[in-house]
Amino acid sequence: MIRVTEQESRYNNIDEMSFAEILQHINEEDKTVPLAVERSLPQIEKLASAVTERMKNGGRLFYIGAGTSGRLGVVDASECPPTFGVPFDEVVGIIAGGDKAIRRAVENAEDDAVQAWVDLKEFNINAKDCLVGLAASGTTPYVIGGLNTARKNGVLTGCIVCNEGGPIAEESDYPVEVVVGPEFLTGSTRMKSGTAQKLVLNMLSTTVMIKLGKVKGNKMVDMQLTNHKLVDRGTQMVMDELKLGYDASADLLLRHGSVRKAVEAGKKLISQ
Numbered sequence: 001m002i003r004v005t006e007q008e009s010r011y012n013n014i015d016e017m018s019f020a021e022i023l024q025h026i027n028e029e030d031k032t033v034p035l036a037v038e039r040s041l042p043q044i045e046k047l048a049s050a051v052t053e054r055m056k057n058g059g060r061l062f063y064i065g066a067g068t069s070g071r072l073g074v075v076d077a078s079e080c081p082p083t084f085g086v087p088f089d090e091v092v093g094i095i096a097g098g099d100k101a102i103r104r105a106v107e108n109a110e111d112d113a114v115q116a117w118v119d120l121k122e123f124n125i126n127a128k129d130c131l132v133g134l135a136a137s138g139t140t141p142y143v144i145g146g147l148n149t150a151r152k153n154g155v156l157t158g159c160i161v162c163n164e165g166g167p168i169a170e171e172s173d174y175p176v177e178v179v180v181g182p183e184f185l186t187g188s189t190r191m192k193s194g195t196a197q198k199l200v201l202n203m204l205s206t207t208v209m210i211k212l213g214k215v216k217g218n219k220m221v222d223m224q225l226t227n228h229k230l231v232d233r234g235t236q237m238v239m240d241e242l243k244l245g246y247d248a249s250a251d252l253l254l255r256h257g258s259v260r261k262a263v264e265a266g267k268k269l270i271s272q
Contacts (some may be wrong), residue, residue: 001165005136005189007182014185026191029184033195036180037203044200047158047174048207051130054156055090055212058128061205062120063093064146065134066110068190069160069197070095071102073134076201082230084214085222085258091205094119096142109142116146127154132204134159134197136189138166138177147171160200162193176200221260225253234259242266 011017011025037044051061063073070093077093080086096115097106109115125131131150133143138161147157148171158174169175178200180192209215214222225231231250237259238249244266252262 001138001163003137003139003163003166004179004181005162005183005193006187009182009184009186011184026184029181029192030195033180033192033199036178037196037199040176040178040200043174043176044203047132047176048204048211050156050174051132051158051204052208052211054128054130055208059156060089060123060125060129061091061208062123062125062129062131063091063134063201064096064116064120064131064143065094066096066101066140066142067105068194069134069136069140069143070097072194072197072201073132074102076198076205080205080209082224082226083220084209084212085224086209086214089123092123096140110140111142113141113145116142117149120146120150125150125153125155130156130158132158132160133168133172134161134201135168136162136193136197138163138168140168143168144171160197160204162189162196216260219259221263222258225257234262238262238266242270 014022055061063077065073074093074095077091080091081088095101097109100106101109131147133147135143144167147168151157151171157172159168159172160176161168162178162180164177164179169177178196180196183189183191185191219237223230225234234253235246235250238253239246241263242249252266253259256262256265
């Protein structure tokens with residue numbers, strides 16, 4: 001396969017550029033990423049729809065990846081509970097080398113084709129679940145091995161990669177291939193490729209959660225109230241929905257623990 005992510009940068013002598021030139025050219029390259037994602041929307045739609053159906057029937061969503069890709073999966077998974085109020089084990093991000101690899105690279109972790117399934121089995125992954133492999137190259141052995149074994153065990157598989165036609169896409173029921181082209185810094189896939197994967201992860205998890213009923217209108221009605229800012233945001237939502245004052249809305253919110261429950265309780269009180 002041709003790995004576009006490893007092709008030579010379009011820019012030469014970048015070490016001789018001024019600050020302004022470096023920043024301008026990085027920005028020029030970054031502007032191309034949303035357009036590449038747009039071309040992959042049909043693939044993203046198919047993956048989101050399939051994941052939603054599995055999760056409606058009690059399945060979970062797992063991400064696996066190495067390096068930047070693995071970190072992005074961990075970030076997306078970790079943001080689902082506070083944003084949508086889902087349990088912490090409903091969307092799970094796993095990085096090659098374990099949690100210590102989030103901060104510091106673990107040598108050769110991505111080359112172990114067996115370890116991903118070992119890591120997934122710790123969560124009792126089963127045929128109800130979904131597994132999305134993340135790898136800019138589309139060739140990471142850790143991800144290939146995990147997807148291959150998962151598929152054999154009835155797990156729905158997908159991927160988010162930045163090259164076409166690689167082995168990870170071949171192991172995926174629903175591949176998403178976002179080809180962003182060569183990086184500004186040759187081979188540095190934490191740049192455009194990482195940005196593309198982050199955008200697709202945002203789209204995937206947000207769309208799935210909306211379709212699972214975790215959003216009402218355009219509001220995060222099940223978000224966790226973990227700080228003053230979020231309590232204030234939730235209070236404003238209750239105020240808008242029930243047309244109550246700030247203090248009464250805050251009291252309802254804190255007593256019931258979520259915007260959804262506060263609004264439901266408030267409507268019952270108002271109707272009495």
